[in-house]
Amino acid sequence: MFATLFASLFVQGILLGLAALALLAAAPRLQKRYGPQWLCRLWVTLAVLLLVPLLFAYELFWKKRPSLVVSTVRPFGAVVAKHRPTFRLVAMMLGLAVLIVALARPRYGDEKVLIRSQGIDIVLALDMSGSMEAYDVPRNINDARTLIAAVKNKEVENRIEVAKKEIRRFIEQRPNDRIGLIGFADQAYSFAPPTLDHAWLLAHLEQLEPGMIGQQTGIAAPLASGVNRLKKSDAPRRVLVLFTDGRNNVDNRLTPEQAAALGKEFDVVIHTVGIGSRNAFVLVTDPFGRQQFQGIEDEFDEKLLRSLAEITGGTYFHAADADGMKQVMDEINQLEKTTIEQPKYIEFREYGPTLALLALALLMLGFIAECTWNLRLP
Numbered sequence: 113m114f115a116t117l118f119a120s121l122f123v124q125g126i127l128l129g130l131a132a133l134a135l136l137a138a139a140p141r142l143q144k145r146y147g148p149q150w151l152c153r154l155w156v157t158l159a160v161l162l163l164v165p166l167l168f169a170y171e172l173f174w175k176k177r178p179s180l181v182v183s184t185v186r187p188f189g190a191v192v193a194k195h196r197p198t199f200r201l202v203a204m205m206l207g208l209a210v211l212i213v214a215l216a217r218p219r220y221g222d223e224k225v226l227i228r229s230q231g232i233d234i235v236l237a238l239d240m241s242g243s244m245e246a247y248d249v250p251r252n253i254n255d256a257r258t259l260i261a262a263v264k265n266k267e268v269e270n271r272i273e274v275a276k277k278e279i280r281r282f283i284e285q286r287p288n289d290r291i292g293l294i295g296f297a298d299q300a301y302s303f304a305p306p307t308l309d310h311a312w313l314l315a316h317l318e319q320l321e322p323g324m325i326g327q328q329t330g331i332a333a334p335l336a337s338g339v340n341r342l343k344k345s346d347a348p349r350r351v352l353v354l355f356t357d358g359r360n361n362v363d364n365r366l367t368p369e370q371a372a373a374l375g376k377e378f379d380v381v382i383h384t385v386g387i388g389s390r391n392a393f394v395l396v397t398d399p400f401g402r403q404q405f406q407g408i409e410d411e412f413d414e415k416l417l418r419s420l421a422e423i424t425g426g427t428y429f430h431a432a433d434a435d436g437m438k439q440v441m442d443e444i445n446q447l448e449k450t451t452i453e454q455p456k457y458i459e460f461r462e463y464g465p466t467l468a469l470l471a472l473a474l475l476m477l478g479f480i481a482e483c484t485w486n487l488r489l490p
Contacts, residue, residue, distance in 0.1 A: 206474050218462075231288035232448060233306045233347040236279055237334035239356040239387070240320055241297040242327040244272040246357070246408055248433040249391045256405065263395075271387050272322050274434045275355050278441040280317060283310050285445055292341055293317060298326025298362055300333035305341060330362030335371035335382065335420070343378035350380045351448050354420070357387040359413045368416060372423040382424040383447075384417035385440055389432040 247270050253259050262268040269277070283291055290306035293316055303316040331354070338352040352375060360368055375382050393405040418428040427447065431437035 231286070231290060231347065232349040232351060233290045233292075233342055233345040234286070234351045234353065234448065235292040235294060235306060235338040235341050237294040237296060237300070237338055237352065237354045238272070238275060238279070238320060239297070239329060239358060240272065240295045240322055240324055241329045241358055242323045243329070243358050243408070243411060244275075244322040244387075245270050246388065246392045246394045247271070248274075248389045249393070250433050250435070259405070269434070270322075271357055272320065274437050275387065276317055276320065278437045280314060282441045282445060283314060283317075290347065292338075294334050294337055295320050295325060296330060296334035297323070298328045298330060300330070300337045301325055302337055302341065306345065328362050329356060329358035329360060330364055331356060331360040331368045331416070331420075332364040332366045332371045333362070335368060336366055336374060339371065339375045339378055339380050342380045349448070350378075351383065352380055353383045353385065353444060354417075355385045355387060356412055356417070358411050360416065368420055369423065372420040375424045380424060381426045382421055383426040383429065383444060384421045385429045385431055386412040386414055386417050387431050387437070388412055
């Protein structure tokens, strides 16, 4: 009997020891995920569970066993009957173990991050003058034949298409910012006020084409229009980005410098982007209807664009070609970051009540077994 008892306790001890080692190995992660209180309850539960095999051994081996087992007590009249402990013991010990685990309030949770963002307001002013039809030759193209093939395959696009492509990518990367759109040439036209409806904004962006509102380049009007859009904004930061490939050649009541000064007065930061390179061309049609390349010179006024940005604390950028425009937009995207808060919370599912009901059912089953099944004489 003692050998059997020793073997039983030895096996149960090994199992509980392995459980303790597993808990010890997982302790840092459990404490980080569920907190020290949950971990403390788990250790207490494990300690109490150590009593279960001792109670089982007491009932099975040390308690006085019956000498005669019968199926009914009717022949014995008033003799008090007791049941054989095996089934009752298993049910009640299991119920006790489940109850102890239930008291530890086991639960499972997923850590989630709730992102609260505070966006900024941005207005993008894009040059739509005739010169935006020009193509800037990439550095990796050195001959006319390769250039013609690249243009036909749309591997090389004109300036306005390159700008639209990168502006589209910029908008898609900033879902929490209100973004507006201004097109300008001889005059400025507001295509979209600052909005979070970026799908609607992108639809307007696709409509922009060179020459729609003139062939010349007036820089003061889009600056003044953008500042007017942003001056009443309640956003923590207001930004105007001006894209142009030309010089200011349109007379206006305000000079570009005066328009930039208005931006400074209303806390609007102006970034300027000069588009184009010295290796650029336009497609022209000869008298025979054939398209030919005609070279053009770099026209934008770098000194003016740099000055406009400096007045408001902004930055001047130069985009010589498609790769340059992509790099510029990435820099602006990093420069103008949205403030994001990430409060964490853990969503738990409690298993304590379910286990408590299961423990109650097992204890009741053990009680019923004690009163009905496998009765024995004392």
